[in-house]
Amino acid sequence: MVSADRRITVTKPSLPPMEEYVKEIEGIWANKWLTNMGPKHLELEEKLKEYLDVENISLFVNGHAALENAIAAFDFERGSEVITTPFTFPSTTHAIVRNNLVPVFCDIKKDDYTIDESKIEPLITDKTCAIIPVHVYGNICNVEEIERIAKKHNLKVIYDSAHAFGERYKGVGVGQFGDASMFSFHATKVFNTIEGGCITTKDAGLIKRLSMLKNFGIEGPETIDYIGGNAKMNEFSAAMGICNLRHVEDNIRERKAITERYIERLGHIKGIHFNKTRDDQTYNYAYMPVLFDPAESGTTRDRVFERLQEENIGSRKYFYPLVSDYGCYKNDYDSKDTPVAKYVSDNILTIPIYPGLSIADVDDICDVIEEEIKHANR
Numbered sequence: 439m440v441s442a443d444r445r446i447t448v449t450k451p452s453l454p455p456m457e458e459y460v461k462e463i464e465g466i467w468a469n470k471w472l473t474n475m476g477p478k479h480l481e482l483e484e485k486l487k488e489y490l491d492v493e494n495i496s497l498f499v500n501g502h503a504a505l506e507n508a509i510a511a512f513d514f515e516r517g518s519e520v521i522t523t524p525f526t527f528p529s530t531t532h533a534i535v536r537n538n539l540v541p542v543f544c545d546i547k548k549d550d551y552t553i554d555e556s557k558i559e560p561l562i563t564d565k566t567c568a569i570i571p572v573h574v575y576g577n578i579c580n581v582e583e584i585e586r587i588a589k590k591h592n593l594k595v596i597y598d599s600a601h602a603f604g605e606r607y608k609g610v611g612v613g614q615f616g617d618a619s620m621f622s623f624h625a626t627k628v629f630n631t632i633e634g635g636c637i638t639t640k641d642a643g644l645i646k647r648l649s650m651l652k653n654f655g656i657e658g659p660e661t662i663d664y665i666g667g668n669a670k671m672n673e674f675s676a677a678m679g680i681c682n683l684r685h686v687e688d689n690i691r692e693r694k695a696i697t698e699r700y701i702e703r704l705g706h707i708k709g710i711h712f713n714k715t716r717d718d719q720t721y722n723y724a725y726m727p728v729l730f731d732p733a734e735s736g737t738t739r740d741r742v743f744e745r746l747q748e749e750n751i752g753s754r755k756y757f758y759p760l761v762s763d764y765g766c767y768k769n770d771y772d773s774k775d776t777p778v779a780k781y782v783s784d785n786i787l788t789i790p791i792y793p794g795l796s797i798a799d800v801d802d803i804c805d806v807i808e809e810e811i812k813h814a815n816r
């Protein structure tokens with residue numbers, strides 16, 4: 439059992455050895471170039487293009503700013519509708535609303551929690567301008583069907599790929615799908631630049647617009663044609679990214695071993711469900727979501743959450759509540775309209791996973807969960 443003085447957190451940011459980072463930033467003191475697309479920024483862009491297998495990239499100060507600016511770059515008519523899902527981080531929906539667009543919530547699938555592509559078309563109206571699906575937990579959406587629907591109805595597709603860093607679908611970088619994809623490099627993600635993010639796209643013109651939108655609309659020293667803000671990544675963040683990228687493969691291998699142990703220990707327990715990943719995708723093991731079906735397991739997600747807390751083990755009700763139940767949206771939406779998302783949100787828990795989490799700790803966490811279910815069924 440877990441001892442009283444030990445605390446296991448749900449996640450832990452990945453950091454390179456300190457000496458490695460210090461060496462990486464030495465050049466910044468020599469050239470005094472701290473931000474504004476300096477050499478570290480350019481180097482990270484090149485390295486990420488290769489790692490993510492994408493043609494074009496634009497780095498940002500964080501993933502949310504990247505998404506908000508990408509939506510802005512399409513210049514959709516004010517009040518247009520965007521089809522998205524409520525089973526996500528607030529960022530996805532807020533980025534839509536902050537662009538004066540209207541989110542329309544589509545339900546998700548029960549096996550992988552991504553947008554249910556069969557429910558998209560009935561939601562399309564003459565005001566629909568885009569679809570913003572989420573590769574939630576790194577589970578890749580049905581990109582082919584989404585593309586078919588988008589082409590048929592002349593809609594843009596912008597993926598929230600915040601969870602899908604480095605993944606491939608049928609051998610292709612996941613950032614190549616849709617009109618644009620956003621990745622987050624926040625401290626808690628699989629790959630971090632402390633804070634950071636990017637947009638990837640096949641459209642070089644979009645990259646040009648983004649480079650202006652993230653730098654006050656400045657096209658040249660005396661030419662300002664866009665009403666842009668400031669959302670550039672600085673050199674210290676880029677340097678952290680260059681270092682972390684060297685270790686990301688090892689980190690993902692560690693995450694995989696942890697995931698496999700959880701599945702080995704908990705997979706046979708009635709009422710416990712893991713999210714399904716596609717056979718034709720690579721997976722980054724960013725999260726360890728576990729769904730506790732109350733009818734089958736005899737216990738509830740909230741009860742497991744409390745039991746883990748009593749043992750000093752962190753877990754997160756990720757994503758609960760549903761976005762459509764947030765105070766800022768609940769007057770305009772009814773989460774009963776997306777029953778699968780509601781069910782998943784009410785019953786899912788993400789449990790600890792990060793490089794450095796020992797298999798002994800994983801076993802302790804599994805013991806607590808196993809005991810709780812045994813106790814509930816006694």
Ligand SMILES: *Cc1c(COP(=O)(O)O)cnc(C)c1O
Pocket residue numbers: 500501502503526527529530572598600601622623624633634635
């Ligand atoms: C982390 C995250 C974001 C926002 O990224 P930041 O880099 O934290 O701004 C957006 N969407 C999802 C699904 C996320 O998990």
